[in-house]
Amino acid sequence: MLSFRSEPITTSDFYNLSPINIFKREKEPYKSNELSAQYNYHVNFSGYFSAKTSEQYSIIISADDYYKLYINDKYVCQGVRPAYHTNYNYNIYDISGYLKEGQNHIRVHVYYQGLINRVWVSGDNRMMLICDIYKNGKHLAGTEIFTHCEKINGYFNNRTTGYDTQFLEDFDFNLCNEVKTICKCENEYTFHSEPVPAISVEKIHPESERCSNGYFIDTHQELSAMLSLKIRGQKFQKIRIIRGEESEGKNVRYNMRCNCVYENFLILSGENDFFEEFDYQAFRYMKIESDLPFEIDDIVLNVRHNKFSDAVVLDCDDHKLTEVWNLCRNTLKYSVQETFVDCPTREKGEYLGDFTVSGLAYMYITGNYNIYKRTLIDFADTQSVHKSLMAVGACSYMQEIADFSLMFPLQVWNYYKLSGDKQTALQLMSVIDRMLEYFSAFERADGLLQDMNDKWNLIDWPENLRDGYDAVTDGSIKKVCHNVLNAHYTGAHIIRDKIASSLWVKCSGKAKKLINSFNREFLDVRRNIYTDTSNTRHASLHSNALPLFYEFVPENALDSVVKYISGKRLSCGVFFSYFVLKGLANANRKDIVMDLIKSGDYWLNMIEEGATTTFEAWGKDQKWNTSLCHPWACSPIITIAEDFPDLLKDTCK
DSSP states (O other), X not given: OBOOSSOOEEEHHHHTOOOOOOOOOTTSOOSSOOOOSOOSEEEEEEEEEEEOTTSOEEEEEEEESEEEEEETTEEEEEEOOOOOGGGBOOEEEEOGGGOOSEEEEEEEEEEEOXXXXXXXXXXXXXXXXXXXXXXXXXXXXXXXXXXXXXEOOOBOSOOEETTTTEEOOOEETTSOOEEOOEEEOOOOOOBOSSOOOOOEEEEEOOOEEEETTEEEEEEEEEEEEEEEEEEEOOTTOEEEEEEESOEETTEEOOBOTTSOBOEEEEEOOSSEEEEEOSSOEEEEEEEEEOSSOOEEEEEEEEEEESOOOOSEEEOSOOHHHHHHHHHHHXXXXXXXXXXXXXXXXXXXXXXXXXXXXXXXXXXXHHOOOHHHHHHHHHHHHGGGTOTTOOSBOSSSOOOOBHHHHTXXXXXXXXXXXXXXXXXXXXXXXXXXXXXXXXXXTTBOTTSOBOOOOSSBOOOSSSGGGSTTOOOOOSSSSSSOOBHHHHHHHHHHHHHHHHHHHHTTOOOOOHHHXXXXXXXXXXXXXXXXXXXXXXXXXXXXXXXXXXXXXXXXXXXXXXXXXXXXXHHHOSOSOTTTHHHHHHHHHHTTOXXXXXXXXXXXXXXXXXXXXXXXXOOSSSSTTSSTTOOSOOXXXXXXXXXXXXXXXXXXXXXXX
């Protein structure tokens, strides 16, 4: 574990606040009715330190909820990846290139959101900044260099968007900052032994087109970005900024179909104003407008993403396949932030199930295993809330999904298979076993799960893409034992023992019993296909794809199951397509796999509808609040990398 030399600091607004315990099971009420005393709280800590340009300087820095670091008024970095305060993250950054001889000004913009949502571990009354500066590897200074603090009062309205995911940054340049007292805060934080990389930020100067009342911008690619602009107008003039994923002409759809309203306002001072957004939004189109004339000297989009480079590229002349590959590749580049967000618009959170696809696809295309490893560890940390694992990692929103928890062994196996990191895999075996122990409480005598209503049984999402799956999983009917949950449970035990065998750890031996029980319960021996429950003849794509994916379909039923799936095609959600494609590849039916990837009904249909990143569903209208940037749809990257490696070129060779 890292030990900072300095102590964390906060402001007088937080000094006497007691931390709120935000951790609980999803179905449990909060232990108190406390709400965070502060929200949408922006503050600048600033000070000076002396440096010599001939020396090397670095900074170790962290903040709760989030920070942006500036040295001599130049942006340096931002962070940090969200985490529970008991296992918190930090960044290390070389700052030598930002320094000048003599006195250097340092400023850190710290933000505390104060909401219970999927983005940060917030709403708990914890706000702090901590840092240490090193000169040639020796400690030079810490948080004592911060001698001035100002609360930024320009943010007004406190309107939120998404699932209360972020505050819209309405800003009034006429409101003055407020000096605050710097206080030491109780150091409750324990830090990881390894830093996380700071997010990458690319500055893009987009082309803007003058329109009747302002400026219109089409970036030609959905991006996750923060806006900066230099603007002049009359005192108290209102400027409207709207953004969206779609536009008809210059009419930007800012009330987006993904349930975000991207509209914010600036109130000008009459001088030269500089607006720099703190939080990011995901969009393609933007319009800046006003009823009165105004001038913009510079428009910059600070495009942010996890450091991205292509470890492999598609090397073939197939136009359709290339289009699908590029669509998925761009989605992974512009959606993966400090975490594997399920979408960078509505939730902006890291879902355990989505990570099954987005994380593995990202490892294949970038060769970067570190962010995947940290995600595994952060989800393991959710066992401090409950041993069954939370569905959303490192945030204050408590949600539980049974299917997602049962995918954790698969995620560990995929990491170990690619990285060869035995130490982390061994470390996570106990996490897997504790999770499986929780589920075992719902077993029948034959080992299958029954009436597992303690968590949401997802099956697939959205509900209209479940291919008619007819098991009742809401608890209204007793004695429910259904296919999909038990397929994931059986698969979790199969993969748990696969990991154990590779690490020379004792196997549980439970997988064989579960396979036999599953096939007795759900395999219709007359048709040699799987049903949703033993009490129905209905057979969905989902009930057949998972046994094929986890490779426990009996030999005599294999052809029937493959034929049935082939006829169903992708009558499922885009997330579940991973299990269908990989299951067919496991059965050596790569011809069907490639046909599905290149079909005009799926990824190519997204492109036909104007996609530059993958949708949350196969089409914009398949879901009432479809996100148009959703990396859980990137399964073709995985399938091509694992089952068509000859189509790829390794850029590292």
